[in-house]
Amino acid sequence: MTHRLIACEECDVLHRRIVLNAGCVAHCTRCGAELFRSRTFHIDTVLALTLGSLMVFVIANAFPIVTLEMKGARNGSTLFGAIVTLCREGRPIISGLVSATTILFPLTELMIRLYLFIPLRQGRLPARFHFFARVMQTIRPWGMIEVFLLGVLVSLVKLSSTASILPGVALWAFAALTLLLAAILMFDPRHLWDLAEELAGSPA
Numbered sequence: 001m002t003h004r005l006i007a008c009e010e011c012d013v014l015h016r017r018i019v020l021n022a023g024c025v026a027h028c029t030r031c032g033a034e035l036f037r038s039r040t041f042h043i044d045t046v047l048a049l050t051l052g053s054l055m056v057f058v059i060a061n062a063f064p065i066v067t068l069e070m071k072g073a074r075n076g077s078t079l080f081g082a083i084v085t086l087c088r089e090g091r092p093i094i095s096g097l098v099s100a101t102t103i104l105f106p107l108t109e110l111m112i113r114l115y116l117f118i119p120l121r122q123g124r125l126p127a128r129f130h131f132f133a134r135v136m137q138t139i140r141p142w143g144m145i146e147v148f149l150l151g152v153l154v155s156l157v158k159l160s161s162t163a164s165i166l167p168g169v170a171l172w173a174f175a176a177l178t179l180l181l182a183a184i185l186m187f188d189p190r191h192l193w194d195l196a197e198e199l200a201g202s203p204a
Ligand SMILES: [Zn+2]
Pocket: 008, 009, 010, 011, 012, 013, 028, 029, 030, 031, 032, 033
């Protein structure tokens, strides 16, 4: 029987882990910082949220975000179309940043999540678990779909005086995606490591 230890992220004191009752939080005995919480999410819930996010992500990128109507002319654009336009207009850095923070990083995070959670749910430890779990943690802050959505909404309010605006399917999809990603973030990543530890410790 191994003693499972956890270090306080604030002051590095080591504590022995205990099993918490539902809704309880463990705090550091020296500085009072939060150490860990009881498992509030089941892996099935996170997996369902991840699959739902991926589906909504595809819809958000396949349809126009908004259609502008001005002097009889209509112009709609998808996120990818907007990125290509930015690049063509001589703004490759902004175009690269938008594509990385709204497509590349969120999609990579969701794919890694699926890669990790599907085998874990089946009771298997996925190959290179530690590497992919760390990559997921590293890129997580760089997914900025909610910032993008906020930017789009501010732009639409500004444009509303000069053109009539028809919200596209993708705009609603991005709003739904923001909520789904926020729900996924409620899952404490430490539970992922706990699951992996349990599997690594159990006989095959
Ligand atoms: Zn502490």
